[in-house]
Amino acid sequence: MLADTSTAWSTACQDWPARLLAGRTLVPDLPLFEEEAARALRVFNRLRMPDVIGKPTMLDAGTNWLHPIVAALFGAYDAATNRRMLREVFLLVPKKNSKSSGAAAIMVTVMILNRRPEAEALLIAPTKKIADIAFKQAWGIIQADPELAKLFHPQKHIRTITHRRTGATLEIKAADTDVITGGKATYTFIDETHVFAKKSNAADIFVEIRGALAARPDGFLMQATTQSKEPPAGVFKAELATARKVRDGELNRPLLPVLYELPDALAENDGWKDRANWGLVNPNLGRSVDPEYLADELQKAEEEGAEALALLASQHFNVEIGLRYRTDGWIGGKYWEGAADTSITLAAVIQRCDVAVVGVDGGGLDDLLGLGVIGRCRTTKDWLAWHHAWAHDDVFERRKDIIVNLRDFEQEGTLTVAKSPTQDIDDVCEIIAQLDAAGILAEKWAVGLDQVGIPTMVDALSGIGVAGERVAAVPQGFRLNGAILGAERKLKDGTLWHEGSRMMAWVVGNAKVEQRGSAILITKQAAGRAKIDPLIGLFNAVQLMSRNPEAKRRSPYETRGVRVVG
Template identity: 50%
Template sequence: MGFVAEALARRFAEPDWPLFACPDWAERLAQRRSLIPDALRELLDQKEAARAVAIFNKLRLPDVPGQPTMAEAAGEWQRDIVRVLFGTIDPATRVRILREIFALVPKKNAKTTGGAAIMVTALLMNERPRAEFVLVGPTQEVADTAFQQASGMVEADEFLRTRFHVAEHTKTITDRLTKARLKIKTFDMRVATGSKPAGILLDELHLMASMADAGRVIGQLRGGMIANPEAFMVIITTQSDRPPAGAFKAELDYARGIRDGRIVADVATLPLLYELPEKMQRDGSWRDPAHWHMVLPNAGLSITIERLAAEYRAARDKGDEEERRWASQHLNVQIGLALHTDRWIGADYWERQADAGLTLATLLVRAEVIVAGIDGGGLDDLLGLTLVGRCRDTKRWLAWSKAWAQPIVWERRKEIAAELDGFVEDGDLVRCEHPTQDLQEVAALLVTVQAAGLMPETNAIGLDPQGIGALIDECVQQGLPEELMTSVSQGFRLSGAVWTAERKLADGTFVHADQALMVFCVGNARVEQRGNAVLITKQTAGKAKIDPLIALFNAVFLMSRNPEATGGGMDAFLNRLAAAA
């Protein structure tokens, strides 16, 4: 039994074997060491791995003077992909232990060129007659670039010109011996139609993820791989220039879980994530070029740190928004808030004030009093609810939010559908199954808070005065006193609440639950100055959604009145329950 066969047998017997985990990844990046885990490297079919790397190294860059070989031009990270991709197939059964690779690599590290070389190598390593290999680009331009690189590598080598037939009009390269084909395509639903690929490479997943049905297309591609036991999928992508969402967020979170050892069972994916530790991304350490070598595996080849430093200075001089966008693309710094020049000032402090331990349950325990803010519009808007409590110990304000949306929101706002799906998965957004589900669930949640004795006697629930009749009726029907509810004037009259929230965020006396939904809403908020007032409205935010943020401002307006709970708080509520028992 060979190395790979032994690994397959052990994998079957021990599904919790952390074969692909790399817990010392940060240390490896700092020392510019390979991210291939030692356990996996030891199990490779070294002969096949070396043969694949030798083929890869002989390919030539078609668009560089002198047409250097990949041995000269490629970073070791690309050879790592080739090494593990073709060294993890059992020679007897042709079953692959490593089915997928997820590589997160910044721009200018020759991702597209390297991807083309990997797929040409796959054609040459392939033994399956009429096998189909697919390289998918997010746009026509990227797909064209990938094809020009792959076909250029064929044209640059006399042997390959004889071995392969290149069809420019269909972007196809065919092996004359095995009839296997490499197709370069643009990402859409047709990519997965009727496909049973032996190998797939997805270039720039973060761009694909913003497209409609991206997750479903990727799922269908995976389904097509089942027919071939040696099939593989390689994803090579840059970090998103917006907060990760949809299929990209799902794949990235999964890869991080494997890398960190949190996800072990039934794993067949190798994560190669060139990103700085979260602490360095949050505290601004990423701005120091001394750390950049950690995330630039092609440094000294396709890019230099000196050149990047000059580009960074230019981006920084253009403002925060451009600086963060640049960092996301060139250093894989994950954007938490899509900052823009007319942003709400509170956005600058939002991420810092997140409390991962704050949930609805902990809010009910920690708060001495709670008020609610609600905002929503038509059926194509979110219905946002934010609870703001005053901590009984520290007197800091604590905020927790939730939202509801009707199915029509996904139909009319396809450009944010991926983000919405992510919030549903997080549990912070409810996709309603019937028209009144949102009203009923909001009212029920408010009843829970009021029953706990945490609301003031009056002015406990602040609502936009427009279109609130149905919600008030539902609240009254579920037993909430009507005097708990009060209208909160919107527009410039809400300026005081906006200023209060941003000041308390800045001085650290306002914390919020760590929710991607609110990061999305805060990032969407745009400010319009009118005289001495500021407006944060749905109109200025455009198509993006900010309803839960407006709900937060409504709650802040009420908390600014320094309310007192009439029921004695959670302790009194629990005592009443005990007495009743």
């Protein structure tokens, strides 16, 4: 990354809501090298779309909204110093807005304009199928122009296109099947970052790509993506957050953020359902995006329920998905985000509460150990919940599909990776000992465990003096129904608060409900490979706090000292 980005090249666009509402470009005014920008636009606009009737040029196909992005990307190149002033572009745009077609056209454009001998260009598609389509699109663009067809050589079996004169190559890879490294690429385009970011080594690949740019100041990294179909996580969450901060003027980076997303007020109040707002985030509405198709899809999604609405909102309107769109999820999830209080810490529970209970769940080596602490506030009598989780290295080896999430939570500080076989149990006992030493751990039913129990946990608790009737076996399955219903009611009526961690939002989002007779079940079997242990820990604690426990009685001399009479 460039260490010295002048104010003139700042890509902050703090008036983006007004621009969006006015239908203006989200690319701010920049001191472009006009000759480079104009040259790139001439090339880009003359390219033909091979999969559209009549094979219109990019100019005639109605991709005008891409012009400011193309102009900024190529117009940021200083031919005198072979340095690109803007090294990255992050484009967030819904499906069907010629994103993939634009990607192929941009990469063909850079292959034509590239000055570096033997340069490597890389287009990363989310799946093998889309990679095949992307290659077909790029090669189709070239074949549509007889002069370009002479200039390039295709190798379809490895999805590679080579410039016959410069030796530069465009290689198209699939994120889900191909081995991807970015160590030598001068130009990289990532299509659907939210899918690519699920690769366990995605963070390392981003480091490689950016490392390559340090040695190739003429290069660039461009990302074009829709919103994630689930709450953003891992690398995608980080990349999106950085782009938003640059857009909002909180960071100054050589990155151009172009984010077609509704302002929060519209997104949170289902403003995306209003047909009048569709064109705000779909810049190609009426061309490659058919408004009647969106209307039909919205009607179907309304009939199918919240999950279908969430998918439609994320993919066609760039609405960031939270907990409230789950249909098979725990109804408490609907109120979870509204019950967040970031002031709640373990220390705050100790300071503010008169009594506390602890729920523990999980603990297998390929599982999480989940902890839920609930304290009863001295003044309001509200319940204050705090959570933590532990994972052994076995989880990372056997549950690769959630590694990205777990690393996020480790960074957040809500998940600890155990460095020894007993660290999780030792840490839980230390937390319980803190509560006991503060005089707020319940005198009876203080710690709730799965009825099957964790033998080593029971032994460890005995070692810190928490034993007998202070340790309760909490029946699971349908017998936990009361705690589940009680928790969701208290979340709704505003008497249960939690720390608002991303880890617990993910866990609550993983919870799936099964109806068994008159009872509802939230089980690990229903959640599948996703993790819900800290939530079950919370339910175990709810079960104990529902018994209206009292703190262990302490001698008055422990708190006020010895009174001398005389």
